[in-house]
Amino acid sequence: MRIVDLSLPINDEMPGVNISTARTLEDDGWNATTLQLYSHCGTHMDAPCHFLPSGATIDQQDLSICVGPAEVLNLAPSTTSQLIDVADIEPFKNRIDPGSRLLLRTDWHKKYPSPEYRSGLPRISLQLAEWFVETGVAMIGVEGPSVADVNNMEELTAVHQTLFRGNVLIVEALAHLDQLTQNTVQFIGLPLKVTGGDGTPIRAIAIEDD
Numbered sequence: 001m002r003i004v005d006l007s008l009p010i011n012d013e014m015p016g017v018n019i020s021t022a023r024t025l026e027d028d029g030w031n032a033t034t035l036q037l038y039s040h041c042g043t044h045m046d047a048p049c050h051f052l053p054s055g056a057t058i059d060q061q062d063l064s065i066c067v068g069p070a071e072v073l074n075l076a077p078s079t080t081s082q083l084i085d086v087a088d089i090e091p092f093k094n095r096i097d098p099g100s101r102l103l104l105r106t107d108w109h110k111k112y113p114s115p116e117y118r119s120g121l122p123r124i125s126l127q128l129a130e131w132f133v134e135t136g137v138a139m140i141g142v143e144g145p146s147v148a149d150v151n152n153m154e155e156l157t158a159v160h161q162t163l164f165r166g167n168v169l170i171v172e173a174l175a176h177l178d179q180l181t182q183n184t185v186q187f188i189g190l191p192l193k194v195t196g197g198d199g200t201p202i203r204a205i206a207i208e209d210d
Contacts, residue, residue: 005176039197043204089131121149123159
């Protein structure tokens with residue numbers, strides 16, 4: 001099998017991250033660091049309570065949704081602030097069923113860490129979010145840091161709430177989908193077990209058969 005890392009590196013250059021020295025080998029006998037991580041930094045998973053007042057927390061996430069076959073939908077190349085709509089998904093509809101996990105390739109990870117990566121991200125339309133719910137999609141993963149425009153609170157809220165109310169798991173800020181060579185891969189992306197958490201960084205990988 002072939003494993004492709006779909007995660008952005010976590011370091012001090014990433015917004016929302018602070019890594020400091022806690023212990024050193026020379027002074028304490030071992031090396032250790034203190035990690036301060038914004039719950040939605042880097043490649044991460046959202047919990048419904050991120051946008052729903054009574055939504056489930058990340059420690060309540062059904063892990064069976066986080067592991068399994070996923071369909072890679074090649075939408076690349078994307079354009080700045082592109083609105084991905086139902087028509088863009090039309091060529092892939094025969095590969096999408098109830099329970100599907102979808103990885104939306106846009107090659108947007110190549111924009112990281114430029115300002116455009118956040119301000120001009122391609123995002124899914126509200127109509128597409130509704131279509132995902134109606135179809136029974138279990139998970140969507142996107143390369144932008146959000147599924148919706150982070151500078152438009154109305155859109156941001158509507159798209160997230162629609163997906164969460166429809167039980168669609170959201171994974172954001174994936175990378176390296178362009179390295180995948182197969183339409184269907186085995187996806188693994190597990191959240192940290194943070195009690196009451198609204199989301200956590202994840203290590204996401206894809207596994208391709210030889």
